[in-house]
Structure formats: C-alpha cells, structure tokens
C-alpha cells in the first residue's frame with residue numbers, strides 16, 4: 733500500500749508493525765516518542781484512505797487525526813504532518 737506524506741514524499745507499507753515503523757524505515761522525518769499511543773507526538777492528519785487501529789490509545793485524537801504508532805493502513809493513504 734502506498735503512503736503519501738504531503739510535502740515529504742512517499743513510501744510503501746508492507747508488513748511493518750505500525751505506520752510509524754514504515755515511515756521510520758523509509759527515512760521520513762516523523763515525530764514520535766512513546767510508540768504506545770500515550771503521548772500524541774506522532775499525531776498526523778489522515779487526508780485520504782483508511783487505517784485500522786492496532787492498539788487502543790490513551791491519547792485523545794481529534795477528528796480525522798491518527799497516531800502513526802497505533803495504526804496500520806488498510807488502503808493507500810495520504811497523511812499530513814500537523
């Protein structure tokens with residue numbers, strides 16, 4: 733599945749544990765801290781596509797925002813750093 737990061741580039745998700753791992757492996761400069769859904773540092777806006785939550789975050793996300801450490805894509809997606 734193709735991941736497009738607005739203004740930053742693209743990468744391909746295969747079977748990484750999380751979207752964050754995929755972005756990290758691709759060398760995308762993406763903020764994160766806890767990797768466990770607690771801090772909100774990895775929050776990005778989902779512009780298009782679908783994701784599945786793989787862990788239940790303590791951090792409360794707003795609207796269409798997602799935590800890259802806590803989701804995997806289930807379609808091609810486009811995200812924007814916020």
Ligand code: FES
Nearest residue numbers: 765767772774801
């Ligand atoms: S890195 Fe802390 S919520 Fe994702």
